[in-house]
């Protein structure tokens with residue numbers, strides 16, 4: 629889960645709080661479906677894994693991903709695991725509509741890090757206090773500088 633605490637300038641400063649949520653629910657019926665907006669970023673995720681020698685297996689029967697309104701205030705992304713092994717990635721449409729390509733990639737990769745790679749949050753930093761992982765919690769324990777230069781190191785770390 630990824631939350632926006634405050635947006636000062638969406639281009640430069642996105643302060644996010646992340647909550648890790650595993651929600652167990654038997655009531656909600658979810659069909660495997662990946663929305664057209666998210667699909668290219670999932671392909672990219674698989675491709676980046678392949679470039680690093682990994683064969684990323686995604687069971688599309690058990691995964692849905694969509695851009696939609698998220699009711700929890702300030703939450704911009706969620707990976708929800710249901711008791712029937714179905715997983716659902718939800719991305720906030722408010723976030724999505726104003727996000728750059730890199731912002732979108734970061735968030736989808738973060739949620740796939742939870743859902744597909746089974747990773748938890750990691751707020752490790754380098755010597756300058758910068759986050760070294762896409763899986764940072766967004767809780768400002770480290771500064772997130774995911775950009776076109778740092779991107780490949782972040783993705784190395786994601787799949788490592």
Ligand SMILES: [Zn+2]
Nearest residue numbers: 629630646647
């Ligand atoms: Zn998270």
